[in-house]
Amino acid sequence: MGSILFLDGLTHNRSKVNFAMIIYSVTVVIKKEVEESWLEWMKDVHIKDVLKTSYFINCEMQKQIIPEPAAGESIYIINYKTSSLERYNEYLMKEAPRLQKEHTDKFFGNFKALRAVHQIIPG
Numbered sequence: 001m002g003s004i005l006f007l008d009g010l011t012h013n014r015s016k017v018n019f020a021m022i023i024y025s026v027t028v029v030i031k032k033e034v035e036e037s038w039l040e041w042m043k044d045v046h047i048k049d050v051l052k053t054s055y056f057i058n059c060e061m062q063k064q065i066i067p068e069p070a071a072g073e074s075i076y077i078i079n080y081k082t083s084s085l086e087r088y089n090e091y092l093m094k095e096a097p098r099l100q101k102e103h104t105d106k107f108f109g110n111f112k113a114l115r116a117v118h119q120i121i122p123g
Contacts, residue, residue, distance in 0.1 A: 020084075020119050020120060020121075020122070021057075021081055021082070021083060021119075021120040022081070022082045022083070022084060022085050022087070022088050022117060022118070022119055022120070023079050023080070023081055023082075023117070023118040023119075023120060024056070024079070024080040024081075024082060024088055024091075024115070024117055025077060025078070025079050025080075025115070025116045025117070025118060026077070026078045026079075026080075026113055026114070026115050027075065027076070027077050027078075027113065027114040027115075027116075028075070028076045028077075028078070028111055028112070028113050029069065029073050029074075029075050029111060029112040029113075030073065030074050030075075030076065030107070030110060030111045031072060031073060031110045031111070032072050032073060032074055033072075033110070034107060034110045034111075035074050038107055038110070038111070039076075041106065042061070042076075042078070043061075046099070046102070046103060047059050047061070047078065049099060049102075050080060050095075050099055051080075053091060053094075053095045053099075055082055055087050055088070055090060055091035055095065056080040056081060056082050056087075056091070057081045057082060057083065058080075058081050059078060059079065059080045059081070060078075060079045060081075061076060061077070061078045061079075062076065062077045062079075063075070063076050063077075064076070064077065081120075085117070085119075088117060100113075
């Protein structure tokens with residue numbers, strides 16, 4: 001059967017790989033007054049730092065447009081893809097507290113974050 005090298009740098013035995021990928025989704029409601037600096041920091045620093053941990057294969061960011069957010073706010077969804085729930089849990093224990101603290105320290109009082117984990121259903 002052979003093995004598979006994932007983008008996370010890990011080699012997995014093909015017969016034991018569970019291809020049910022996981023999405024770690026972070027929804028951020030950010031105040032418009034800091035939106036520009038937040039977005040720049042997210043793209044230039046934070047997302048790159050999360051990906052450097054090697055727990056995630058890639059990341060995609062979207063801006064919600066419908067339904068329209070409340071006045072003075074914007075909503076962004078950041079989806080990080082990982083190869084397993086175990087990899088996500090390892091990230092949660094080893095890296096998330098530090099990275100979330102950096103975000104909170106920089107934008108304290110200007111955002112709300114909601115986090116969820118989804119399993120991709122192959123089809």
